[in-house]
Each structure stands twice: as C-alpha cells, then as structure tokens.
C-alpha cells in the first residue's frame with residue numbers, strides 16, 4: 910500500500926500549486942481531480958483571472 914504525506918482533492922490553481930510546493934519540499938503527495946487536466950469547469954479558468962495556467966500566458 911502506498912503512503913502519502915498530503916492528499917489534495919481538486920487540482921485547480923490552488924490545489925495543484927499546493928501539491929507542487931509540497932513535492933518540491935520532499936513530501937509524498939497525491940491529488941484527485943474529477944475532470945481532465947486543463948479543463949474549463951473550475952474557478953481558475955477564464956482569461957480575466959490573475960492566476961492563469963501557463964498554456965494561456
């Protein structure tokens with residue numbers, strides 16, 4: 910069985926950033942997302958947001 914230090918449910922801007930920072934600090938992380946990566950159904954999508962996926966910058 911795998912063990913993780915942190916599990917995040919929801920990989921929008923906040924969840925994916927939290928996992929990335931924790932992984933860089935050596936934590937074993939796991940993320941769950943209900944849609945495909947890069948989907949447009951969360952609060953992080955849209956060209957007016959301050960936080961934009963790299964693909965839209």
Ligand SMILES: Cc1cc2nc3c(=O)[nH]c(=O)nc-3n(C[C@H](O)[C@H](O)[C@H](O)COP(=O)(O)OP(=O)(O)OC[C@H]3O[C@@H](n4cnc5c(N)ncnc54)[C@H](O)[C@@H]3O)c2cc1C
Pocket residue numbers: 918919920921922923924941942943944950951952953954957958959960
């Ligand atoms: C209409 C609107 C306009 C906005 N305008 C601005 C703006 O101009 N400037 C600005 O700075 N901010 C703006 N915001 C706010 C900003 O977009 C959000 O605060 C920020 O993107 C939220 O990021 P998040 O990662 O918390 O949420 P989200 O990006 O919504 O990520 C949550 C993720 O969780 C996933 N999820 C949800 N439930 C589950 C589940 N049960 N299991 C697995 N995955 C799940 C979703 O699919 C989604 O990917 C706006 C928000 C909205 C809604």
